[in-house]
Amino acid sequence: MEKQPRLLASQLLLKNSLFEVSLNRVLLTWKEIATKKKRVSGGIHHPFKVGFCFPKFLRRDKGESGTSHGVSVSEILAVRELDVDSETKDDGRWQKMPQKSTEAYPYAFTVSYVERAWQHRWRCSDVTFHCLEGALCQQWVQTIREQLTALTSRPKHLLVYINPYGGKQQGERIYEQKVAPLFTLASISTHVIVTEHANHARDHLRTEAELKKYDGVVCVGGDGMFSEMVHGLVSRTQRDNGVDQNSPEEKLVPCTLRIGIIPAGSTDCICYATVGINDPVTSALHIIVGDAQPMDVCSVHHNNTFLRYSVSLLGYGFYGDVLADSERKRWMGPARYDFSGFKTFLTHHYYEGTVSFLPATDILGTPRDKTRCRAGYHQPLFLLPEYKGGWRVIRGKFLAINAASMSCACPRSPKGLSPAAHLADGTTDLILVRKCSRFNFLRHLLRHTSKYDQFDMNFVEVHRVRRFRFTPRYCQSDSELDLRENGKRLFSQICRDHPACSCSPAYSSWNCDGEILPHAAIEVGCVTTPYNLLCKYTVHSESI
Numbered sequence: 001m002e003k004q005p006r007l008l009a010s011q012l013l014l015k016n017s018l019f020e021v022s023l024n025r026v027l028l029t030w031k032e033i034a035t036k037k038k039r040v041s042g043g044i045h046h047p048f049k050v051g052f053c054f055p056k057f058l059r060r061d062k063g064e065s066g067t068s069h070g071v072s073v074s075e076i077l078a079v080r081e082l083d084v085d086s087e088t089k090d091d092g093r094w095q096k097m098p099q100k101s102t103e104a105y106p107y108a109f110t111v112s113y114v115e116r117a118w119q120h121r122w123r124c125s126d127v128t129f130h131c132l133e134g135a136l137c138q139q140w141v142q143t144i145r146e147q148l149t150a151l152t153s154r155p156k157h158l159l160v161y162i163n164p165y166g167g168k169q170q171g172e173r174i175y176e177q178k179v180a181p182l183f184t185l186a187s188i189s190t191h192v193i194v195t196e197h198a199n200h201a202r203d204h205l206r207t208e209a210e211l212k213k214y215d216g217v218v219c220v221g222g223d224g225m226f227s228e229m230v231h232g233l234v235s236r237t238q239r240d241n242g243v244d245q246n247s248p249e250e251k252l253v254p255c256t257l258r259i260g261i262i263p264a265g266s267t268d269c270i271c272y273a274t275v276g277i278n279d280p281v282t283s284a285l286h287i288i289v290g291d292a293q294p295m296d297v298c299s300v301h302h303n304n305t306f307l308r309y310s311v312s313l314l315g316y317g318f319y320g321d322v323l324a325d326s327e328r329k330r331w332m333g334p335a336r337y338d339f340s341g342f343k344t345f346l347t348h349h350y351y352e353g354t355v356s357f358l359p360a361t362d363i364l365g366t367p368r369d370k371t372r373c374r375a376g377y378h379q380p381l382f383l384l385p386e387y388k389g390g391w392r393v394i395r396g397k398f399l400a401i402n403a404a405s406m407s408c409a410c411p412r413s414p415k416g417l418s419p420a421a422h423l424a425d426g427t428t429d430l431i432l433v434r435k436c437s438r439f440n441f442l443r444h445l446l447r448h449t450s451k452y453d454q455f456d457m458n459f460v461e462v463h464r465v466r467r468f469r470f471t472p473r474y475c476q477s478d479s480e481l482d483l484r485e486n487g488k489r490l491f492s493q494i495c496r497d498h499p500a501c502s503c504s505p506a507y508s509s510w511n512c513d514g515e516i517l518p519h520a521a522i523e524v525g526c527v528t529t530p531y532n533l534l535c536k537y538t539v540h541s542e543s544i
């Protein structure tokens, strides 16, 4: 790294030890100055004692002159002057300073910063430096504040929507107890809306919200809430730019606001697959430091009519049936998916139809790669010079047809439905699971929870695609495809007509990021758009 000119350097007291503290445009570092007489009790205050990974750029070396630490300026959350008198009043957190030290260093300031903890978790940590003079203390506070103000990617005003009914119905509590205090610490002003009904956030964003006042929007909830935000923002942007959403060929205009997710849902796959963990504090800290990550958005059409956008899973067959069944059991909370998953596994329905897809031949990388794409760990993608290939058509009987635009990693399956899917490459991984025995399907499902390859089975195939279409076999006319009206009627008719069909219904439903689509025949196009999530790392993908 290029050597940066020093902005400030002083000898300051940290707990009972003297440190050489230095600030440049990139790093704040503090290094213990060796003294003959070592401090007797308490140990120096250092936040990384208990085996944590170090923050970005942080080093802790123990050379001749003692321990040294560093934190990236981009991961400093706040700095504030401290009332030393109140600090030394024992609040259980700070130890009383020896009389000699407080007398000599009566001024202090505290720096709050991101500490990288275990398994992708981030935590907020504090370090307090004591100064000899008030002017020096103020100079440090002012200089660090100036550095933070210069970080233009950080949000200052956020519009927050809380779904009080998502997941375990803890959205409001999670926000008030874990997130709001961090936003206050980082001087972020918020306008908070607790939603009163489904689609409240979507409609407010689409029509009413004064978006100019905000640097980003935040949803506290699950994948369904995130989907509401995407629909509200994307629809508004297309309307404002005269883009016809009903045309499958139209290019989406990216919107300028970023969306942050505070996970408080049942699956939280969008948060988990991007950040690596579904942890509200981690997400809040990513939002504060202004991290961003573009992501793929698939638009789903039926007969030249726009249905929905999808950013994670479009699933027909197994995941569609699990969702349809689980919606009636919302009262069970997140456990509804396990219950309906078990039930759907036992019913073992397959669905006949035709899948046509346009393979993504102009990129390197396949769904069978061993690489993992999370924000911050992005594998660079390369454009191949020439685009070749046309549509491919596969007919068959499928237990599941899944299109994963990202890995879809979640606590149930930490590697996800398609572990090597990229976040922002304009493709989706199309996974076809053909009719097989219950035992084999169970083996396939179990592999989502282990290191074994779920695609390495002769009834499973996976293709990285730019577009795909699905037409169910018993699709007689387009008007007939309103599932809610015709699904049941067709089911009984087909069972009468095809006694060997094991009573599999003609249609399943599409699970589109946790919402049921009203049609079985769909056309899907995938594009990369900079709908940045605020809760991500800063590294941008080489998106196409």
Ligand SMILES: CCCCCCCCCCCCC/C=C/[C@@H](O)[C@H](CO)NC(=O)CCCCCCCCCCCCCCC
Residues within 6 Å of the ligand: 222, 223, 224, 266, 267, 268, 269, 312, 313, 319, 322, 323, 337, 338, 341, 342, 345, 408, 410, 412, 413, 416, 417, 442, 445, 446, 448, 449, 511, 512, 513, 514, 515
């Ligand atoms: C035997 C254990 C096998 C476990 C296999 C686990 C694979 C789990 C893969 C999860 C993929 C989630 C994709 C994300 C979808 C989200 O856009 C959506 C909205 O939040 N969530 C769901 O649709 C929620 C979908 C939830 C699906 C849960 C499926 C549970 C299957 C349980 C099968 C039990 C068989 C037991 C036989 C003895």
Ligand SMILES: Nc1ncnc2c1ncn2[C@@H]1O[C@H](COP(=O)(O)OP(=O)(O)OP(=O)(O)O)[C@@H](O)[C@H]1O
Residues within 6 Å of the ligand: 162, 163, 164, 165, 166, 167, 168, 194, 195, 196, 197, 198, 199, 200, 220, 221, 222, 223, 224, 225, 226, 228, 264, 265, 266, 267, 268, 269, 514
């Ligand atoms: N105030 C509300 N009352 C009822 N439903 C709401 C309200 N606000 C939002 N919703 C709807 O609740 C549904 C579920 O929300 P959410 O995605 O937050 O939780 P989840 O379904 O439990 O989690 P996941 O999607 O991660 O599985 C969404 O479809 C959303 O439209």
Ligand SMILES: [Ca+2]
Residues within 6 Å of the ligand: 296, 404, 405, 406, 421, 422, 423, 424, 425, 426, 427, 428, 429
């Ligand atoms: Ca993708």
